[in-house]
Amino acid sequence: MNSTLLTNILRFVLLLAVQILIFNNMTFLGFIIPLPYLLFIILFPVNGNKSGLLVASFLLGIIMDVFSNSGGIHATACLTLAYLRPSLFKFAFGVSYEYQTIKLNDVLTPERFSFISLAVLIHHFTLFLLEAFQISFFLDLLIRTLLSAVFTIISCIIIIYLIKPNKK
Amino acid sequence: MQQIFNFIFKNSNRLLFLLLLCVSLLLTIQSHSFHKSRIISSANFLSGGVYERINNISEYLNLKTENEALALENARLKSIVFNTKDTLALQKFEKIKGVDPKDIVVSKVIHNSYNVHENFITLNSGSLQGIKPDMGVINSLGIIGIVDKTSPKYSTVVSILNVKSQINAKIKKSNHFGSLIWNGKSTGFVQLVDVPRLASVRKGDTIVTGGQSVIFPENINIGTIHKVYIDNKTNYYTLDIKLFNDMTNLGHVYIIKSEDREELNNLEKRTKDE
Structure with missing residues (x-):
């Protein structure tokens, strides 16, 4: 029970609020919405409680679903991302993951960038696959995933730079 | 026994993941299979309240377009009142409402x-105002959708921009019927499928709601024909229809409570039972 927990609760609420109030109203070309709320899962502490992360991402997704009338697609996508996160860490950061010294909330390096892009792509692909729910939209699905992922990654990086703790 | 516990403790994360995944997939599949069984919708107290607060602020940004639409509608209604000698037009107007x-x-x-692909609209009136599922929603320009779920103060509407929605429509000139669907591509266009080849269709013809469905009264505007295709498999026409409504910018809407519908539904049910 310390500041990490508080930070995460605050992040959970703030990111959801920002997503629903601001980013849900930002649409490009009629179908692309940036979804920076999944930054909560990306920025969750590396050595944090894994079951806690699973439950929190499920709640995060369910709340998004309530607000966008979409059944359980956000919940499923968030849950998948949360479950695959350790493997993504291993893929993007290699050995240093074992020492648990990663700080994502910092200057952008190639490793951090690849981690964020992979996470966003996995989340968006699951999301749009479940949203279309049929294979006939497959090309459309890929286009949606890629375009939305670009905008989400950009908004995620901007938010990371905005909330980055300043130390000098 | 010990081993079972060990297994559960060792794989607790995986088991938790699978459990939660099952729940979320169940919700997803339920929402896709039949729109009535939707459990999670934005017509509840929490999200309805939040959306109403947001709308209170953002509606100021749309006051100008909203006013213009109202002025246009006023002008149209005035022209009907002033031209009462033209009894034909008056009759036509009353028929449109029905x-x-x-x-x-x-x-x-x-x-x-x-x-x-599956779009919904949330309205700020619900069962307290007498709104029930399956009522039609229109505005001055044309149809919007069909009421899906209601709570005491809010209701959700299946927009015509929803790949699951299917509405009976016809060509105004020739009374040929088809069903109105959306292919999920553009917000300005919907598709009218299964129009018989006998029908004479031309670009620019008006499409209105048909009388076969009890949800909408007959002759409510939808849009104009934009493109005509012939379906290779079925040899029916598929028409691209340009909507009169701008579905991305909606303000006030009208919900049609049709008392006839229950009577008709009961009658059809009785006929089926016998």
Whole structure:
């Protein structure tokens, strides 16, 4: 029970609020919405409680679903991302993951960038696959995933730079 | 026994993941298979309240377009009142409505989605105002959708921009019927499928609601024909229809309470039972 927990609760609420109030109203070309709320899962502490992360991402997704009338697609996508996160860490950061010294909330390096892009792509692909729910939209699905992922990654990086703790 | 516990402890994360995944997939599949069984919807107290607050602020940004639409509608209604000698036009107007004025509820759109395949609209009136599922929603320009779920103060509407929605429509000139669907591509266009080849269709013809469905009264505007295709498999026409409504910018809407519908449904049910 310390500041990490508080930070995460605050992040959970703030990111959801920002997503629903601001980013849900930002649409490009009629179908692309940036979804920076999944930054909560990306920025969750590396050595944090894994079951806690699973439950929190499920709640995060369910709340998004309530607000966008979409059944359980956000919940499923968030849950998948949360479950695959350790493997993504291993893929993007290699050995240093074992020492648990990663700080994502910092200057952008190639490793951090690849981690964020992979996470966003996995989340968006699951999301749009479940949203279309049929294979006939497959090309459309890929286009949606890629375009939305670009905008989400950009908004995620901007938010990371905005909330980055300043130390000098 | 010990081993079972060991297994559960060792794989607790995986088991938790699978459990939660099952729940979320169940919700997803339920929402896709039959729209009535939707458990999670934005017509609840929490999200309805939040959307209403947001709308209170954002509606100021749309006051100008809303005013213009109202002025246009006013002008149209005035022209009908002043030209009462032209009895033909008056009759036509009454026919378009086809419902008692007391059966129309004015409501406000507090949340509108148009960027996914299954789009829903949230309105700020619910069962307290007498709104029930399956009522038709229109505005001055044309149809909007069909009421899906209601709570005491809010209701959700299946927008015509929803790949699951299917509405009976016809060509105004020739009375040929088809069903109105959306292919999920553009917010300005919907498709009318299964129009018989006998029908004479031309670009620019008006499409209106047909009389076969009890949800909408007959002859409510939808849009104009934009493109004509012939379906290779079925040899029916498929028409691209340009909507009169801008579905990305909705303000006030009218909900049609049709008393006839229950009577008709009961009659059809009785006929089937016998």
